[in-house]
Amino acid sequence: MKTNKPNLKVQGIARLFILACFIAQALSCSKDKTTPEQAGPTLEFTAENGEYKVKMGKEIALEAKVTDATDPIYSWKLNGKIISTGLTCNFTGDKLGEYFVTFRVDAKNGSVEKQVKVTVLSKLPPEITMTSSIIAYSGLNTKMVANVLYAEEASYTWRLNGVVISNENSCNLNLTSLGAQQLTLKVVNADGEDLKVFSVVVLPAPSAELFFDDGRFRLSGDQSTKRLSIPLGKTLVLAPVISNISGTPTFEWTVDGAVQSSTTEFLNFKPTALGNYLITVTAKGTSAVAKVTVACVPAEGTYFRAAVTGSKAIVTNVFEFIPAPGQFTNFQEGSTMEQARVSVQNAVNTGTTAYVAGLGAFGGYFISGFDHSVTDVAGKADISISGNAFETWSEPGIVWVMQDENGNGLPDDTWYELKGSETGKAETKQRYAITYYKPSTGNTDVLWSDNMGKTGSVDYNTYHTQKFYFPMFITGNSLTLTGTCLKTTFLVGGIDVNPGFPWGYVDNFGDGSKLNFWIEDAIKADGTPANLKYIDFVKVHTGQLGKGVAIGEVSTEAGAAIDLNLK
Incomplete structure (x- = not known):
């Protein structure tokens, strides 16, 4: 954790007392961001919805999953009496009714306990626990496996367009239309039945693809050549988004037609003269190719804008707001992209440093800028961005920064991610791309596919009943958003829990980094330091792809960025 010393304007003994208290606090809690204090144990139950059901006379296994516990001791209690001391408790439903069983972990690094509900019923019909919208690809096999609770000795019937296609617990689809x-x-x-109706959306089979991310959304069919920039004398690390290419492909890079030595996904490009360069990358053995124009602009600092009297600490301009689909995304038919932008601009204009934008599911973002350049001051936080996280619920957002390298006042140069505690870990996906499909009818789930071959949905719920969760001002049939995706951290145990990461993210409880961010943490595409002397623009996007049982999708809620040098 990094902290900034306050400006103490207290005189005499009071001044010394407060200063001494501050120093003591700093000594007790200030530590390097990479070595946060060890967290206590975490706990979740294996039950769907955090609740168990059992038929009278039958036995059910209550199972707990515990992580990060040092030398743990377990106990299950019913009515104050210990009934098991393992991770599993075998519960027999002797009498009808509701029972509340408490599981407790006592470890050297802390204790935690949670209560789980067990309902004993005379009859227990099956419950299908599957989302109602599915993606299938034309000409490719899609295997559907039933996810059903209380399915002992159950029979299954699958029908496609009214015709029976399987009487097993799974079915295979191979659709072409x-x-x-x-x-x-x-x-x-024996106790009843359950019926689930699925909408299967058949899409063209995915093909190998490469594209460069310029930090903005992509519409379906976008084949445009993106544009990046690099100041003279600096090195730009280029890396394409890789979609539907398995294994570790070999790449060929060219600059203005000249083949380069790199055969990996990264190209270090250091131009020696001002001007535009056309860079192409091809994944060998595939038809995937991507192009980007890189503008070599005057040296860093040429367009630096010093803060002056009247400069505001808070960002002043909102350039773009593209929320991902979600229950709090409410831009219906007839809305415009400008209306979305203005909704955040109006919030910023009030001067609030609190919540200004709900970003929807993974990738939803907004871009803002300062009326001056924010200088990197070594060893201290440079900007602050608030969120509304608390101890058991975080919705972490990724922060990106940009210099106005070409001096035109617009965020159309090169974005650099501010690294966090999860940067470089195997579970963290850099250059992750997700495509959300625009629904043709309202009050339905929003389907998605990603560049790694996975599919899923942002689920429509009964709590937020606007017609569309998709931002309907998007003119294409789909919306692709790209960024860094952090691992899913949901815990199920009666209520939804999404713990924070140690440091480096917006709307993240963390270890006490106090919503602060350091320009010195900016990294290039390969994770090496960007060494930026200042920044002009900030982008925040939702950094997790996850959803709870009751609370819905993870959706970063971000405030406006503040220059701490002026605060």
Whole structure:
């Protein structure tokens, strides 16, 4: 954790007392960002929705999952009495009713306990726990496996457009006609039945693709050549977004047609003269190719804008707001991109440093700028961005920064990520791209696919009933958002819990970094330091792809950036 010393304007003994208290606090809690204090144990239950059900006379295993516990001791209690001392408790439903069982972990690094509900019923019909919208690809096999609770001795019936296609707990789809088709699953046991209707959206089979990310959204079919910049004398690390290419491909790079020595996904490019350069990358063995124009602009500092009397600490301009789909995204048919931008600009204009934008699911973002350049002051935080995280609920957002390298006052140069505690870890996905598909009808889930071959949905719920969760001002059939995706950290245990990461993210409880960020943490595409002397623009995007049972999708809620040098 890094802290900034306050300006103490107290005289005499009071001044000395407060200063002494501050020093003591700094000595007790200030430590390097990379060595946060060890966290206590975390706990979740294996039950769907954090609740167990069992038929009278039957036995059910209550299972707890515990992580980060040092020398733990476990106990399960019912009515104050210990009934098990392991991670699993076998509970027999002797009498009808509701029971509340408490599981506790006592470890050297802390204790935690949670209560789980067990309901004993005379009848226990099956419950299908699957999302109602599915993506399938034309000409490719899609295997559907039933996810059903209380399915002992159950029978299964799958129907596609009314025709039975399987009586097993799974079915295989191989569809060729594009568009939506109806799939149903009926599950029957001795106590009853459950029926689920699925909308299967058939899309063209994905193909190998490369593209360069300029920090903005992409529409379906976008083949435009993006544009980046680099000041003379500095090195730009280029890396494409890799989509639907397995393994570790070999790449060929060219600069204005001249083949370069690099055969990896990274190219170090250091131009020796001002001007535009066309850079191309190809994944060998595929048809995937991407192009980017890199403008070599005057040396760093040429367009530096010093703060003057009247400069504001808070950002002044909002350039773009593109929320991802989500329950708090409410831009319906007829809305415009400008209306979305203005909604955040109006919040910023009030001078608030609190919440200004809910960004929706992964990748949703907004871009803002200062009326001056924010200088990197070594060893101290440079900007602050608030969120609304608390101990059991974080919705971490990734922070990116940009210099106005070409001096035109617009965020159209090169973005650099501010590293956090998860940078470089195997679970963290750099250059992760997700495509959300625009629904054709309202009150339905928003489907997505990603550049790693996975699919899923942002689920429509009963708490937020606007017609569309998708930002309907998007003119194409889909919206692709790119950025850094952090691992999912949801814990299920009666209520949704999403713990924070140690440091480096907006709307993240963390270890006490106090919502502060350091320009010195800016990194290039390969993770090496960017060594920026100042920045002009800030971008924040939702950094997790996850959803809770009851609370919905992770959606970063961010405040306006503040220059701490002027605060």
